[in-house]
Amino acid sequence: MRRRRPGVFAWLPPMVPTFLLLGLFFIGPILWAAYTAFTNAALSGPAARDPEFVGWENFRRALHDPNLANAVWLTVLFTFGSAVIGQNCLGMLLAVLMQRRNQVIRAIVGMLVVAAWVLPEIVAAFALYAFLSGDGTLNAVLTTLGMEGQNWLFTAPMLAIILGNVWRGTAFSMLIYQAALSDVDVELLEAAQVDGAGPLRRFWHVVLPIVRRTVMTNLMLITLQTIGVFTLIYVLTSGGPGTASQTLPLLMYDRAFEFGEIAYGTAIAFVLLGVGALFSAIYARALRAEV
Amino acid sequence: MTLNRLGRALVTTLLLTSALAGCGGGSGDDTDRIRVVYQRYGTGIQLDQHLQQVKKTFEQDNPGTEIELVPVVAPENEYLSKVQLMLRSPRTAPDVLYEDSYNVNADVAAGYLHPLDDQLHGWPEWNQFVETTKQAGRAVDGRIYGVPMGTDTRGLWFNKRLFTEAGLPTDWQPKTWAEVLDTARTIKEKHPDVIALDVPAGKPVGEAAAMQTMEMLLYGTPTADLYNEQSERWVAPSAGFTDALRFVREVFREGLGPTPAQVADPQYSKSTKEELTRDGKIAIRLDGSWLPGNWIPGGMVEWPDWVEVMGMAPMPTQHGQPPGKVSLSGGWVLSISAHSQNKHGAFAFLTKALDREGSLAYAIAASQLPVRRDVAGDPKLAERNPSTAFWAGLLDITRYRPTLVEYPKVSEEIQVAMDRVVNGADPEQAGREWAVRVRQVVGPDRVEEG
Numbered sequence A: 001m002r003r004r005r006p007g008v009f010a011w012l013p014p015m016v017p018t019f020l021l022l023g024l025f026f027i028g029p030i031l032w033a034a035y036t037a038f039t040n041a042a043l044s045g046p047a048a049r050d051p052e053f054v055g056w057e058n059f060r061r062a063l064h065d066p067n068l069a070n071a072v073w074l075t076v077l078f079t080f081g082s083a084v085i086g087q088n089c090l091g092m093l094l095a096v097l098m099q100r101r102n103q104v105i106r107a108i109v110g111m112l113v114v115a116a117w118v119l120p121e122i123v124a125a126f127a128l129y130a131f132l133s134g135d136g137t138l139n140a141v142l143t144t145l146g147m148e149g150q151n152w153l154f155t156a157p158m159l160a161i162i163l164g165n166v167w168r169g170t171a172f173s174m175l176i177y178q179a180a181l182s183d184v185d186v187e188l189l190e191a192a193q194v195d196g197a198g199p200l201r202r203f204w205h206v207v208l209p210i211v212r213r214t215v216m217t218n219l220m221l222i223t224l225q226t227i228g229v230f231t232l233i234y235v236l237t238s239g240g241p242g243t244a245s246q247t248l249p250l251l252m253y254d255r256a257f258e259f260g261e262i263a264y265g266t267a268i269a270f271v272l273l274g275v276g277a278l279f280s281a282i283y284a285r286a287l288r289a290e291v
Numbered sequence B: 001m002t003l004n005r006l007g008r009a010l011v012t013t014l015l016l017t018s019a020l021a022g023c024g025g026g027s028g029d030d031t032d033r034i035r036v037v038y039q040r041y042g043t044g045i046q047l048d049q050h051l052q053q054v055k056k057t058f059e060q061d062n063p064g065t066e067i068e069l070v071p072v073v074a075p076e077n078e079y080l081s082k083v084q085l086m087l088r089s090p091r092t093a094p095d096v097l098y099e100d101s102y103n104v105n106a107d108v109a110a111g112y113l114h115p116l117d118d119q120l121h122g123w124p125e126w127n128q129f130v131e132t133t134k135q136a137g138r139a140v141d142g143r144i145y146g147v148p149m150g151t152d153t154r155g156l157w158f159n160k161r162l163f164t165e166a167g168l169p170t171d172w173q174p175k176t177w178a179e180v181l182d183t184a185r186t187i188k189e190k191h192p193d194v195i196a197l198d199v200p201a202g203k204p205v206g207e208a209a210a211m212q213t214m215e216m217l218l219y220g221t222p223t224a225d226l227y228n229e230q231s232e233r234w235v236a237p238s239a240g241f242t243d244a245l246r247f248v249r250e251v252f253r254e255g256l257g258p259t260p261a262q263v264a265d266p267q268y269s270k271s272t273k274e275e276l277t278r279d280g281k282i283a284i285r286l287d288g289s290w291l292p293g294n295w296i297p298g299g300m301v302e303w304p305d306w307v308e309v310m311g312m313a314p315m316p317t318q319h320g321q322p323p324g325k326v327s328l329s330g331g332w333v334l335s336i337s338a339h340s341q342n343k344h345g346a347f348a349f350l351t352k353a354l355d356r357e358g359s360l361a362y363a364i365a366a367s368q369l370p371v372r373r374d375v376a377g378d379p380k381l382a383e384r385n386p387s388t389a390f391w392a393g394l395l396d397i398t399r400y401r402p403t404l405v406e407y408p409k410v411s412e413e414i415q416v417a418m419d420r421v422v423n424g425a426d427p428e429q430a431g432r433e434w435a436v437r438v439r440q441v442v443g444p445d446r447v448e449e450g
Helices: A008-036 A057-063 A066-098 A103-118 A121-132 A137-144 A157-182 A186-194 A199-227 A231-236 A248-258 A262-289 B002-024 B046-061 B076-088 B101-109 B117-121 B124-128 B131-137 B160-165 B177-190 B207-218 B239-253 B260-264 B266-278 B343-353 B356-366 B379-384 B388-396 B407-422 B427-442
Strands: B033-039 B066-072 B096-100 B154-159 B195-198 B233-235 B282-288 B310-313 B332-336
Touching (some): A008 A262, A057 A262, A066 A103, A066 A157, A066 A199, A066 A248, A103 A157, A121 A137, A121 A157, A121 A231, A157 A199, A157 A231, A186 A199, A199 A262, A231 A248, A248 A262, A248 B076, B033 B076, B033 B343, B046 B066, B046 B356, B076 B096, B076 B101, B096 B343, B101 B131, B101 B332, B101 B407, B131 B332, B154 B160, B154 B388, B160 B177, B177 B195, B207 B239, B207 B282, B207 B407, B260 B266, B266 B282, B332 B343, B356 B379, B379 B388
Parallel strands (some): B033 B066, B033 B096
Antiparallel strands (some): B096 B332, B154 B282
C-alpha cells in the first residue's frame, strides 16, 4: 500500500525550533560574516563606528597578498602532512597491528595513544612546547646522549606542528579503524590466506576495499578538523618564525585581531572555507565513485 | 488535528524564543555597579594589587556601590583586542578601562571613549599633573579621554661588572650609534657567551619592538620623525627608517644581540631576559625606566644588587647630532567607556585610583615615572628606586609617538619589517616594502618622503 507523502504542515512545525536555533546561531553568523567580508569593518578607528561597503576590495587584496598565498600553501601542507598522511596512515597501522593482540598490549598501546587525544588541546600544546623548545626535554635527552640539540620550533616549525598534530590526532583515526576492522569477516581473510596471499596482499586486496568507505569518511572528518587547528600552532610557534608556520587560521587571527582588520580577516575565513570545500569535494567524489 | 499540532508547535517555539531573549537581557540597568577592566599578566600584578586596594577603600567610602574588577589575563596585544571587542557592545563595555595611550585616538574615532574635560574641570588635583604628560590622554580633537597613570622614558642599561672585565669605562656615555655597536663588539670578544646588546625584537613583544627599538633609532636619525606634524603626513619611504633597519641588521648579523630563536620565543622576553640580566649574561639593554620594577623585592627576579651593578646611559643620536640623545615616552591611562551607564561613579573611582596617595603607591610598585608634581617630589620614590632621577631627567627631551588613528597599524607594519630584518632580510628591501604597506594603510595622499 502506498502511503501518502506527509504534507509540509506535518513535518515543519516540530522542526521550527531547530530551524530557528540553526538560523540564529549557525546561518546568522555565516551571513553576517559574508556581509562583513565586503565592508571595511575594523576593531577600532573610524571604520569601527561606521563600516563602509567596499565591494570586492578585500578579496582583490587577498588575491595579491603574498602572505595569503603562503598561508594557503602551508595549510594544505599541514593538512596533507598531519591528517591525510600522518594521522590516517599511522591510525590504520596501529589499528592493524593491534588486531588480535594480547589484551594487555592492546590496553597499554591504546591508552598511550588515546591519552594525547583526551588532553585538552591547550595542555597538549604546552606539553609539546616543553618537549621541543630550546631547553626542552628532547634537547636534554640529546645532550645526555652526547648530541647537540637545537631549537626545533625555530629551525623546523612546520615539522614540529605537523608532528604535534599527528601525535594529538592519531587516536581518532585509530579508534575509527579498529571499529571498521572488527567488521571484516575473518573467513574472507582465511580464504585469501589459503589462496596464498601474504599479509600485505590480504590488506591491500581484501581489507582495504571493505573498509574503504570508512577510510573516506575518516579522511573527511580529520581533514576538516585539521584545517581549522589554531591553538596547537599558536602555542607552539604563533605562526612564526616570521610567517614560516602561519596557516590560514593563524593569518586570519593575525589580521582580524592583531591588525584589527576584522573585514579582511573575515575574507580570509572564506578562503579557508574554500580550501575545506576543495578537500571535501575530492573526498565526496571518491565516495561516489565507489561501487 | 494537523492545525492543532501546528498551533502547539508554534506556542513552544514562541516560548523558547522568548526564553532565549530573556537570557540575553542583562543587568545593564544596575547603575551602582562599576566595572573596571584592566590587564593582569604574568608577573605584572602591581596594577591588580593597586586596584584591589582602591576597590576596598572606595566601597567603604561609598556604601551601596560595588566595584567589579575584571582582569583580562593576556599579553598586551591580546589585551587590547579583547578590550576593543568588549567596547563594541554596550552590554559588555566596562565603565572604567586601562588603556594604552597609543590606542586613544583610534578608540576615540571608533566612538568607544567618553571625553573627560567637563569632569576634570571640577577636579582640583588635575592641576597637579605635569602638562606634557597630559598629552598621553589627549586625542586629535583636543579633548582629554584618559588620565595618565604614570609615564616612562627609554635609554640604555648596562652591566658595569661586565664593562670592567672588558676594560670599558663604567661611566659609559656613548655619543653615536657606531660607539654603541663598537662597545658591543668589544664585549662580544671578551665574553662570547654574553648577549652584548639586547634590543626588543620579534612578534612576541609586539609594540615594544616597534617603539623601543625601531622608533628609538628612527627618532635619532636626521629623518627624526615617523609623522610630520606640520604637513600632517607619514614619513615613508624614510631614509632614517632604513638606517634603523641597518642598525638592527648589524646587531643580529654579527651575533651581538639575542639569537633569532630567542627572539621568536615568547618566554624569552617574558622572563628569561630578566634572569639573564641578573646572572650577568646581558651586557647592554636598550630598554626603559621601568626595569627596576622587575628587580625590586616582589618583582619578577628579586635582585637587590642591581643598584650597584647596573649603569644607565641615554641612547645617542645616530651621528651625535643635537640634542645628542633620544628618548620616547608612552604610558597607560584610565579611561571611561562611552557606553558607561554610570559615568559619574566611574569618574569618582578613576580619581580615587589616581589621587596623590594612589599615584604614589602605584609609581613605587610599578616603577613608573610619576606624572603628578606632588608625587615626583616625594622622597619615598627615590629611596625605593635610585634610578628614578636619571630617567625623569630624560623627560626634557623625550618624545611621544604619533598616536593617530592609523598608528597601531603602522606600528604593526614596523614590527613586520623589523622581524624580517632580524631573520636575515635585506634592510633596503624591507624598508621599501614597509613604505609600500604604509601607503596602503594611511592612503597615498598622506605620505611624504623623508
